[in-house]
Amino acid sequence: MKSFMPVSIEVSKARIVIIGGGKVAHRKLRTIVQYANDIHVYAPEILPEIKLLPVSWTECPYSDDLLTEASLVYACTNDSDLNRRICQNGKNMGALVSSASDSGDCDFLSPAIFQHENMSVAVSSNGRQVRNSIIWRDAIRAFILEDLIHRR
Template identity: 25%
Template structure:
């Protein structure tokens, strides 16, 4: 069973080995969180041309030197042996590694997610049913639309003000808990 965790990846070097559609999807996930990544492959699918200015692309086959100083590695080649080799190396060196075709050698997986500003909802079936994850993601996207980005920001501002203005912790908790019952417009009035 996997342990859920959110990582601040801003100061971590991230390398993805592979240039296919799966690698592209992994790259765009990191880009969604403002992280530039290095991608190593002899060939890249056309979609990479859309994001080439946002990533470092190395046209080469896999070599350990490309991941020596990486903290997070994704093995997304179309070669199971190379992916396994990457996974083994990363596990031996204490790196986070996601091997896309072998969850048993991976020490992390990337769940499906819905991101609305600072609201992050993740969905995982432990790799057992990506189709179910996709279905749940679609349902969550409909329930938690883009308006939640502003709502979360306003809740944070209101919470900060309550903490600054109330020394009694019980009073703070009561007021903070009441915030989630307010609409966006009501929150705007409070700030």
């Protein structure tokens, strides 16, 4: 079993590639766009909500060359075999990869994040209990915001 260490990495100039244009990709992108500027989404079909985000998007089938020069790759398709192939190809090209299907294929995981001003809290279950990570993040957010209200 893999062991993931929480870290923060500088991604403002990193080329980030998301393969997949559905709900999972959209959920990841809502966070990614807060930190990065060079984001590319590729999928045969892309949700209209994704097209409204500040990202480059192309409706096309997956091909290995889409990962060229990527620093981070997110495999967010509904096909676990394709996600595994995307991860392997991304690793072969020197990118760090994350799969929506299998944390065993991942080099990194995206935690549930709460950010307020210059402070961030990230909650991760190492890919095992994603819903609990979100519940914890929301509880921490509520606690911190309530505390800030009472301090003012």
